[in-house]
Amino acid sequence: MLCTFRRAFTKFCQGCGVMFQHTNANQEGFIPENKYKNTLTQNLKAKNILEEIKYNEDFNLKDFKAKKKKQRQDNVEFEEINEIDDIEERIKVAVPLRHYQQRPKIKPIICMRCFKISKNGTLPEVTCEINSKTPLNSLKSIFDPIKHYSIIIKVVDIIDFNGSFIKEVYDLAFEKKCHLILVLNKFDTLPVGARETRIFQWAVETTRGLISEQNICALSSKTGFGFDKVIKLISQLKTKIDRKIYVVGATNSGKSSFINKLSEQCWNLPKEKYKKQFFELTTSSVPGTTLSPIEVPLKSLGVKIIDTPGIPTFSQATFKILAEDAKSIIPNKKIKPIVLTATDEFSFWIGAMVRIELIEGEFKYLTFFVSQNTSVHKTKRELSMDVYDRQAGKLLWPKYNGEFEWIKHEAEINCVASNRAARDIVIHGLGWISVTGLGRAKFDIYMAKGIGFTLRDSLMPYEASPDKMAYNKGRTFNIDPNYQ
Structure with missing residues (x-):
């Protein structure tokens, strides 16, 4: 049993699956040798204790039969057991009571890369074969x-x-x-x-x-x-x-x-x-x-x-930002749609990553489905790049990592109902924008080269209603809480 335990759970990291090594901290699978041995020893001890507890807990009351004490002619005297507490105490004789009250836990053996990811939420700079x-x-x-x-x-x-x-x-x-x-x-x-x-x-x-x-x-x-x-x-x-x-x-x-x-x-x-x-x-x-x-x-x-x-x-936006910022654009709770009105006078920023402008067509509703930590900002079109230059990474969050090239995409949508979104504009890895209204609409979409863009049938077509519409008045939605 112990040999099987060693073979199955000691050679490979239980978090990422790579083989352990104790020599190079900058390579995948690194774990200090003393930490590895200590954790393994503790796990083996805990496993033995848990097996003993399991063995004792499997006893049923029917296993406790009256014990023959001594025999005198035709009379047989038996030991009397009157309380359940006495039986429970007999079960626990083999294992100290503290092990029942605080059962030992078997800890996963993971490499330092997985340890830092799980504890700090950051990706350490470690050379990994899969990245190539x-x-x-x-x-x-x-x-x-x-x-x-x-x-x-x-x-x-x-x-x-x-x-x-x-x-x-x-x-x-x-x-x-x-x-x-x-x-x-x-x-x-x-x-x-x-x-x-x-x-x-x-x-x-x-x-x-x-x-x-x-x-x-x-x-x-x-x-x-x-x-x-x-x-x-x-x-x-x-x-x-x-x-x-x-x-x-x-x-x-x-x-x-x-x-x-x-x-x-x-x-x-x-x-x-x-x-x-x-x-x-x-x-x-x-x-x-x-x-x-x-x-x-x-x-x-x-x-x-x-x-x-x-x-x-690599068409996902998460590959274009810092690893520690990736969690800001991945929703971890229910999305709250943001409904804004669109005309050809305004631009819309999603973080400092995507800019959307209505070029042709009449009044439309745009419903933004993005993470609670990704900002949405509406501004005058002539001021859009000035806002970006001053507020990228601040009011507009998150922003791209390093230098990049802006690419313009065009999207034409024919809206046929005022109470149902016609199409979704999907930005891979970031979210989507549903378009609601009547008549034809043409949009220009600016984002970094390499990010994917798709038009599709609307996933949530009924979210753009007048009672949900938000009024801008210079306000930025989902602003980064660290911004001052």
Whole structure:
């Protein structure tokens, strides 16, 4: 038992999956040798104590039978046990009472990179082999070990659906005849009033021809909403596979968080006979946290789920800003839509990253769906660049990291209803803007070269109502709290 424990959980980091090394602090997988040995020793001691506690707790009252004391002719005298407390004290004789009151915990053994990410939320400057791979090479390295007819769970961030979609995953899964499950993660960050049925139908229409609608699930890795359907699908398909399930997706789509919550939900299943897992995968808003595949056993389902490295999609805005600022544009709670009126006199800044201007067309409503830490600012068009020069990184937050080239995109939208958004203007990795009104509209969109831009059917079409409209009057919404 102990040998198995050593082999399974001592060679590789339980946060990112890379092999440990004790020599170079600037390379991936580094952990000081004394810290590694001390943690391993503590875990082995804790494991032994937990096994003893488990052994004693498995006793039933029926195991305590009357004890024959001595025999005198035809009379038999038995020891009398009158109180349950006496029985409980006998159970705990083998293990000190303090171990029951404060059960020892088995600590995950993680490298210093994962430790700094989880504790400080920052990405240390460590050389990682995966950072040098292109998206195509990353996909190839992920799919090479996957066998035919396996289950692949594709995790997509519902807030950044177009930026994390990666159509090549569906093509490769089709070639290997794999069973594909599409998970729409981070449902909890959608605005109040988002209905699962409407989101589900939107996803069905968007992915028509790529995946069966029965295999689409909307869920939240934070709250546990929607995991029942995923567990049911896995239970139905696991008889056709080699007991391994692969979780793939773009960086920051929430794969590790999904696996952690799925593992937790499985341990909470009725009639569960297995003890709870003692480690979790490292999760953060920093792109590229997982560096190597990590196997997590789901004993209640009889399968192993494999967390794969995130596929880099360099069209996302998170790759154009500092790593510590990435968490500011990734929503961690429900988005509050911001409804502003648009005419050809005004420009709209999303942080210091995107500028939108209505060039042709009459009055329109623009509804901004962005993180609570990403500023939205409306200003006169002739003053837009002056505001940027003075307030980038201050009033306009966040801003790009380093030098970049502005690129202009054009979007033409034909609005046919005053109470329903016609289209969404999606900025990959940042959010989207829905356009509501009547008549044709033409927009100019300015952003850094390389950031993705998509027009799509509206995900939340009914948010732009007069009672939700915000009046600007020089005000900036979602301003950075550190700005003074």
